[in-house]
Amino acid sequence: MLIRRTIMKVITRGELHDKIRNDGYAVTDLMNYIEIGVSTCPEATVSIDLIDSEKVMSEIKDTLSLHPAIVEIDSDSSADTEEDLSDFFTTTSKAYMLCISDEIANASEYFGEIFGVGNDESGYYYALVANKQFNECCDIAGFNKVGLIVTPKILNSVKDKRIHFEGYDFIGACVEGAWEFVRCNDRLSFMNCSTFGLVTNLFSRNEGLFEASEMLEKYAIIIGAGSVGSLIAMQLARAGVKKFILIDGDVLKLHNVCRHQLGFRDLGRYKTAALKDAIMNINPLAEVITFNGYLQDAPLDIFDLDKNGMMIGTADNRAGNALANDFAEHLGIPFVATGCWTRAAAGEVFYWRPDSNLPTYREAYFVLISEDRPEAHNNYFGDEEERETLNFEPGTSVDIEFVTNIAIKVCLDLLNQNQLGYTPRVLNYLTNSTLICNTNNPSIGGETVTMFPHPLFISHTIRMNKKEKTNDERSATDNGVENVGAD
DSSP: EEEEOOEEEEEEEEHHHHHHSSSOOOHHHHHHHHHHHHHHHOOOOEEEOOOOOHHHHHHHHHHHHOOOOEEEOOOOOOHHHHHHHHHHHHHHHHOOEEEEEEEHHHHHTTEEEEEEEEEETTEEEEEEEEEEEOOOSSSSSTOOEEEOOOOHHHHHHHHSSSSSTTSSSEEEETTTTTTEEESSSSOEEEEEEEEEOHHHHHGGGGTTTTTTTHTTOOEEEEOSSHHHHHHHHHHHHHHOOEEEEEEOBBOOOGGGGTSSOGGGGTTTHHHHHHHHHHHHHHHHTOOOEESSSSSGSSSSGOOOOSSSEEEEEEOOOOHHHHHHHHHHHHHHEEEEHHHHHHHHEEEEEEEEESSSOOOOOOHTTTTOSSSOEEEEOSSSSSHHHHHHHOOOOOOOOOHHHHHHHHHHHHHHHHHHHTTTOOOOOOOOTTEEEEESSSSHHHHHGGGGGSSSSTTTBOOOOOOSSSSOHHHHHHHHHHOOOTTTTOO
16 A cells, blocks of 8 residues: 655744745735745655554554655555544544634635634634734733634645644635634644624623623723722723723732732733733723823823713822812813722712813812822821721722722713613712712721711712811811711
8 A cells, every 4th residue: 555645844933924024025925935835845655565454554643643644545455444544534532613703704815813812621712803913922911822814725735734834723714705724733623613793792791781882982091000990990891991091100019919800910010001901801902001100190192082981080099089080170071089998998989070060079079188199098087096906908809899889880870971872870879979888897997987877888968069168067078977868
């Protein structure tokens, strides 16, 4: 029996990148280069004695494992041997699934690389974005797979084992209007292909609650990327907000992890940069601008925006939130500020919107605002004596998130307030200043929290205004008890 095989040509990903970057190849030139390389591959012949069928199978397997090839068999071998060979060539151990985004699937004339994600254990993969520039790595964190789209002729050569591409996870082509892909494994496993609309599928569970096309036009400027700001950013991204500006100069440290949306893999990174990656991991089409510093030092050109967004203040001091509201007023966009009290026993949510009679943050809290920047993470309302008796971390994640989730609902209502058919969640009920209580136990939050009638209390009668406050009102506000009812 004779086995005639074509010597396989191996092309590495680095070789293709070199042709594009250093030799100035266009993608069409690259496809021609590959096809010419395949057509010039030499052939070789292997002779095998057919007397011992077990020896035949052993030698075939050894030959193919050392020299993958297209195989032609000249033999009058028995039916049993043919059946054995058929089983050997067709058996696969796993079904593979490749979901292709419409961006790629609709570009049937596209040749080049694609980035995506996938899991080799489950066999599920997603081809998400085209890598038209042949970049070495995807700029979206977490994209761990790279594929190559070639001509049908080249794909056939891959399946015939005339050519092998190193450095790719899957290879495919659009063949007569249908997509065909194979895994770059030893078996060249066939991949079942389906297509999907990235935006439509990504936010399909929001249908009827938020209009995806409208939310993708929204933006959020978030001042502070700590435990509060990171949660707001992640939830707005899940709701469909596409554009973010993140401003914070802090670095993620070990003690942040137990309350933050980020984790160990981001330790030592600027919070803004790590949070950007987390947002992109939710929506790879998101646009995220970061600035590592204070709002007043940020370049003005990043705020060249329309009025289809909002500003969110999560600063650790009132002066920072007042400055953020001042800037929101200048931009003509709504503003929300939120933060927690001592040990996150309680917290507050404030909102302002343009073209209203509502006071700004500075007008509402003018007696509490100091232009001297306090110690980072200093609480709003606890005094020095309370801090000495409450010697534990400033709030657990579950308490911080309870307060912050109320702020997120307010943000969503403000972002959609002019959307036809939108039903507000809380804006028709809550006032412009809301107090949220996690616990009214003074051993956790100090004597201030005893003003709340019960744990999990949420106020809805406080209305901040612009009028000059009396001495008694200032004293009440300093203790955080302004107009809190027992409702």
